[in-house]
Amino acid sequence: MFTGIVEELGEVTAxxxxxxxxxxxxxxPVVTENARHGDSIAVNGVCLTVVESRDGEFTADVMAExxxxxxxxxxxxxxxxxxxxxxxxxxxxGGHIVQGHVDGTGTIVERTPSEHWEIVKISLPAAxxxxxxxxxxxxVDGVSLTVVDAGTDHFTISLIPTTLALTTLGIKEPGDPVNxxxxxxxxxxxxxxxxxxxxxxxxxxx
Numbered sequence: 001m002f003t004g005i006v007e008e009l010g011e012v013t014a015x016x017x018x019x020x021x022x023x024x025x026x027x028x029p030v031v032t033e034n035a036r037h038g039d040s041i042a043v044n045g046v047c048l049t050v051v052e053s054r055d056g057e058f059t060a061d062v063m064a065e066x067x068x069x070x071x072x073x074x075x076x077x078x079x080x081x082x083x084x085x086x087x088x089x090x091x092x093x094g095g096h097i098v099q100g101h102v103d104g105t106g107t108i109v110e111r112t113p114s115e116h117w118e119i120v121k122i123s124l125p126a127a128x129x130x131x132x133x134x135x136x137x138x139x140v141d142g143v144s145l146t147v148v149d150a151g152t153d154h155f156t157i158s159l160i161p162t163t164l165a166l167t168t169l170g171i172k173e174p175g176d177p178v179n180x181x182x183x184x185x186x187x188x189x190x191x192x193x194x195x196x197x198x199x200x201x202x203x204x205x206x
Contacts, residue, residue: 001087002042004095004137004144006167007031010043010083012075013057020064024048024075028083029056035085040100042084044168045142045179046070047100070102071141071177082142082167095144096137102179104128106140108172109154118159119148120169122178126153130190131182139181143167 010028024043031041035053041060042048048060067073075081087093109121122140124132132138132150139145143163149156164170172178 002047002084002095002098002100002142003087003093004045004084004098004139004142006082006084006143008083009166009168010081012077012079012081014077015075018061022062022067022073023051023059024062024072025057025059026081026083027057031083031085032056032058040086042082042086042098042100042142044070044072044075044081045098045100045139045181046072046102066102069104070179071105072179074177080168080171084142096139097184098139098142098144098181099184100142101181103131103182104180105177106180108174108176108178110174116161118164119156120159120172121154121156122180124151124154124180128180128182129153131186136186137183139179141168141172141178143169 008028008030010026012024013027014025016023032053035050035058037050039050040047041050046066051059051061062072104125106122106124109123112119129152132147132155134147134150136147138147145157147155148158159169
């Protein structure tokens with residue numbers, strides 16, 4: 001479980017293609033401080049399992065499913081990434097409930113700089129539109145953010161100087177892909193309501 005509050009701007013140091021998977025080596029002195037084999041670390045919002053950790057770096061195996069559903073496949077040596085360790089039980093929930101399970105990818109459409117912040121427009125897959133609402137929460141590359149505007153095929157976010165300086169969202173350009181994770185509570189509510197809605201529809205059709 002994560003909060004979407006990025007702890008460190010890390011870097012991919014190596015990517016080994018293993019055919020149906022890839023092994024990543026990443027540098028992150030903060031998140032690897034006490035990391036051990038089997039621990040979880042979110043990389044651009046994707047929950048990965050630590051295979052090995054030493055000297056401020058860790059390795060993680062990324063399966064085909066993750067490569068297909070996220071933007072991690074586009075990363076190479078030198079790519080900057082957002083890193084976050086799991087939330088400590090009893091700690092402050094600074095962002096929102098984030099699982100590190102990417103629901104899809106979007107693309108940076110445009111950036112509109114202002115004096116003290118920046119508005120970023122991101123494309124939104126049709127399958128995720130119903131989960132994104134104005135003033136709701138969404139995770140973009142592992143960063144917990146508030147939706148400013150929710151359209152049918154896009155949404156916008158407002159980035160403060162801290163987010164621009166300390167995460168990859170400050171260096172992403174139009175055309176760059178981003179990982180998206182919508183609010184898991186919305187998905188659970190939808191799942192729970194679906195049988196009742198279906199039963200009501202069938203009753204009305206009789």
